[in-house]
Amino acid sequence: MRGAIIGFGTIAMGHMGGYSRVEELEITAVLDISKERREYAENTYGLTAYSDFAKLVANEDLDFIDICTPPGSHAEYSALGLANGLHVLCEKPVFLPEQDGGYQKQMDLIRESDRVYYPCHVxxxxxxxxxxxxxxxxxxxxxxxxxxxxxxxxxxxxxxxxxxxxxxxxxxxxxxxxxxxxxxxxxxxxxxxxxxxxxxxxxxxxxxxxxxxxxxxxxxxxxxxxxxxxxxxxxxxxxxxxxxxxxxxxxxxxxxxxxxxxxxxxxxxxxxxxxxxxxxxxxxxxxxxxxxxxxxxxxxxxxxxxxxxxxxxxxxxxxxxxxxxxxxxxxxxxxxxxxxxxxxxx
Structure with missing residues (x-):
């Protein structure tokens, strides 16, 4: 399965260590708002880096995304991943009450999708x-x-x-x-x-x-x-x-x-x-x-x-x-x- 990491910071480095030892999973791209972090992903790991989610899914053949951003953007990227037919892994806290319609909307999106939504409870x-x-x-x-x-x-x-x-x-x-x-x-x-x-x-x-x-x-x-x-x-x-x-x-x-x-x-x-x-x-x-x-x-x-x-x-x-x-x-x-x-x- 091919995936992209959303947010290529400190948390993502732990995830990358795991992916390097699970041959069934491969990270091929990253999304990050920081130009320096995108350059780091490209120069250190040879990954294709994006600053825009729409461009990421338009140009990459993905099976899943792994959300490693801070909590404030978890709901946004989770919804985008499920809407684009991707499995979603998400760092904690997976759910936040005040974001994008709260728990009910988040749960509805998960129920309506045939993809897996996986909490990273490591x-x-x-x-x-x-x-x-x-x-x-x-x-x-x-x-x-x-x-x-x-x-x-x-x-x-x-x-x-x-x-x-x-x-x-x-x-x-x-x-x-x-x-x-x-x-x-x-x-x-x-x-x-x-x-x-x-x-x-x-x-x-x-x-x-x-x-x-x-x-x-x-x-x-x-x-x-x-x-x-x-x-x-x-x-x-x-x-x-x-x-x-x-x-x-x-x-x-x-x-x-x-x-x-x-x-x-x-x-x-x-x-x-x-x-x-x-x-x-x-x-x-x-x-x-x-x-x-x-x-x-x-x-x-x-x-x-x-x-x-x-x-x-x-x-x-x-x-x-x-x-x-x-x-x-x-x-x-x-x-x-x-x-x-x-x-x-x-």
């Missing part, structure tokens, strides 16, 4: 988290009782120097701060790992780094998510930490499992097992995780019925974040985040 393909999920699914682990996720960073991820390096702190482009940027990873992982569905959320956000020039977006967020089966999941997200770390812990009726970076500790039935699984959490491009994700996209393209659960996951993720922002604006009150049934895929 954290699910981190080796240590795949192992964590296997252990949770072990019958001896029992029922999930609760979970705690931690994402600490010393600052926001930077974009390419040729185009607005700090777009993650510009709300018109990012549509939020750390809650919109790192929040999706934690929320879709919570659903994927535990099998639980969020029902309500309480959230507090703030700017913890004194003297920050970025006053319009939050750098820290604390969430509590109540799910079905009386499970509660706590999340800590911050760009204002003194060190970089990523951790996940899940408690079951028969044991527990903890991930701290590449280190996994599992205790089930009185036996504690510790193992190290190289996963590259300190590589912000996550290029080692993308081959697995892209192979999953290929599977979904062959069996398009598989996308329904992925769309549900992405839509739920966005609605939880919407509810979290509403909660934070009202002193952390509990806000319902149930997804309306008429929005969900069949």
């Amino acid at each position: 954290y699910k393909f981190a080796p240590v988290l795949a192992s964590l999920k296997e252990r949770i699914q072990n019958p001896a682990f029992g029922e999930v009782l609760g979970a705690n996720f931690r994402t600490l960073r010393t600052g926001h991820a930077k974009g390419v120097p040729e185009w607005r390096m700090h777009w993650r702190r510009e709300p018109e482009t990012s549509r939020g701060g750390i809650l919109r940027d790192h929040g999706p990873h934690s929320i879709y992982l919570a659903m994927n790992l535990t099998g639980c569905t969020p029902r309500s959320v309480s959230c507090l956000t703030g700017r913890m780094r004194e003297g920050s020039a970025y006053r319009d977006t939050e750098d820290s967020a604390l969430l509590r998510i109540r799910c079905d089966n009386d499970v509660e999941i706590a999340m800590t997200l911050s760009w204002a930490a003194g060190h970089r770390s990523t951790g996940y812990s899940v408690i079951g009726s028969g044991g527990s499992v903890v991930v701290d970076g590449d280190e996994l500790t599992a205790g089930v039935g009185g036996e504690v097992v510790r193992t190290s699984i190289e996963s590259g959490f300190d590589d912000p491009s996550h290029k080692e995780w993308f081959p697995g994700m892209l192979r999953d996209f290929l599977r979904t393209a062959v069996e398009p019925g598989c996308q329904a659960e992925l769309i549900r996951e992405a839509l739920t993720t966005s609605i939880v974040i919407d509810a979290a922002y509403a909660s934070a604006a009202d002193e952390g009150r509990w806000v319902d985040c149930t997804v309306p049934e008429d929005l969900l895929p069949a």
Whole structure:
């Protein structure tokens, strides 16, 4: 299958690392508004580069597009891809409520298309988290009782120097701060790992780094998510930490499992097992995780019925974040985040 990457910045570099190792997929062109990034794509990768979507699809024989732009343009390019009969991969957040008719229009476009719409939820393909999920699914682990996720960073991820390096702190482009940027990873992982569905959320956000020039977006967020089966999941997200770390812990009726970076500790039935699984959490491009994700996209393209659960996951993720922002604006009150049934895929 032949594809084009939309937005050839830092995020796209991770994707390119994945495509280089999946022979069934080939990137032949890119679209970018930056002249410097187009030249980089041409000179470094030998790709044909465009600044206009209409010219891209008119001149290239494509099967799919991979949207790696900032969130503000995800809905626009998703609609263009589906309208032109292309499969669409889209970086998180896949859905945004206020764009182009909101969730309903976005879902209608997906339903009306016979192409696959694939959320790039790449954290699910981190080796240590795949192992964590296997252990949770072990019958001896029992029922999930609760979970705690931690994402600490010393600052926001930077974009390419040729185009607005700090777009993650510009709300018109990012549509939020750390809650919109790192929040999706934690929320879709919570659903994927535990099998639980969020029902309500309480959230507090703030700017913890004194003297920050970025006053319009939050750098820290604390969430509590109540799910079905009386499970509660706590999340800590911050760009204002003194060190970089990523951790996940899940408690079951028969044991527990903890991930701290590449280190996994599992205790089930009185036996504690510790193992190290190289996963590259300190590589912000996550290029080692993308081959697995892209192979999953290929599977979904062959069996398009598989996308329904992925769309549900992405839509739920966005609605939880919407509810979290509403909660934070009202002193952390509990806000319902149930997804309306008429929005969900069949």
